[in-house]
Amino acid sequence: MNPEPNKKRTRILNILFILSCLGILAFLLKAPPESTKKIPRDEIHLKFYPLGKKEAEKHCETCHFPEGPSPLPADHPPKYRCLFCHKKQS
Ligand code: HEC
Ligand code: HEC
Incomplete structure (x- = not known):
């Protein structure tokens, strides 16, 4: 051996x-570097800033759905937790 x-x-x-x-x-x-668009600091979105992530996310898809005023792009990644990717701006 x-x-x-x-x-x-x-x-x-x-x-x-x-x-x-x-x-x-x-x-x-x-x-990849964090390049995903942040949540705009405008009239529409500022009211979600004080909410917690989970709480805020309940509202996003009232506008961001295919026929909504600001539809998600067709190649949008899986979207179930908006705020993990679209951060609040400081
Ligand atoms: C009352 C309708 C409405 C709700 C609710 C809403 N949005 Fe929006 N969102 C818009 C509109 C209209 C625009 C495009 C104009 C602008 O920038 O505000 C937009 C733009 C955006 C953009 C940027 C797009 C760009 O081109 O820069 C992101 C990111 C976004 N929203 C994420 C969210 C998230 C996350 C939530 C939930 C917390 C949310 N939105 C809730 C209407 C809404
Ligand atoms: C896995 C990460 C991820 C999640 C979760 C996610 N997104 Fe996105 N989203 C992206 C990327 C990447 C883009 C491509 C454009 C960019 O860089 O912002 C995008 C684009 C968008 C745009 C269009 C921005 C533009 O270019 O005009 C909107 C509006 C948006 N997302 C809203 C949402 C909403 C509302 C949710 C929750 C229902 C969500 N996203 C969840 C990553 C994500």
Whole structure:
């Protein structure tokens, strides 16, 4: 029995494992910059600023629906938590 080749293989697998962890980490850190439009600070939207996220979101789709005054773009991403992506402006 010669244990050497096996050890070598383990080391290579370990290195591969670490490399793939680094790859995943790099991928997560490379998340796109925050470029999503913020909620306008206008008459319409200012009244939602004092509300909590969940509370405010109940109102968004009274206007932002396909036939509404300000429909979402056709390629809009999944939209179930508006304020996670469209932040309030400070
Ligand atoms: C009373 C109707 C109404 C409600 C309710 C409403 N909006 Fe709007 N929204 C509009 C209109 C009209 C516009 C386009 C004109 C403007 O910028 O105000 C707009 C614009 C926007 C924009 C920016 C679009 C751009 O081109 O910059 C975002 C983001 C947005 N709304 C998000 C939200 C979110 C999130 C909520 C829920 C908290 C919400 N809106 C609730 C009517 C509404
Ligand atoms: C996963 C993230 C995400 C969520 C959740 C989300 N949006 Fe968006 N929204 C975007 C992106 C990205 C765009 C593309 C344009 C941009 O950069 O703002 C967009 C565009 C818009 C626009 C049009 C802005 C323009 O260009 O005129 C409106 C209005 C809007 N979203 C409202 C909403 C509302 C209302 C909700 C909740 C029902 C919501 N969004 C949920 C990411 C999101």
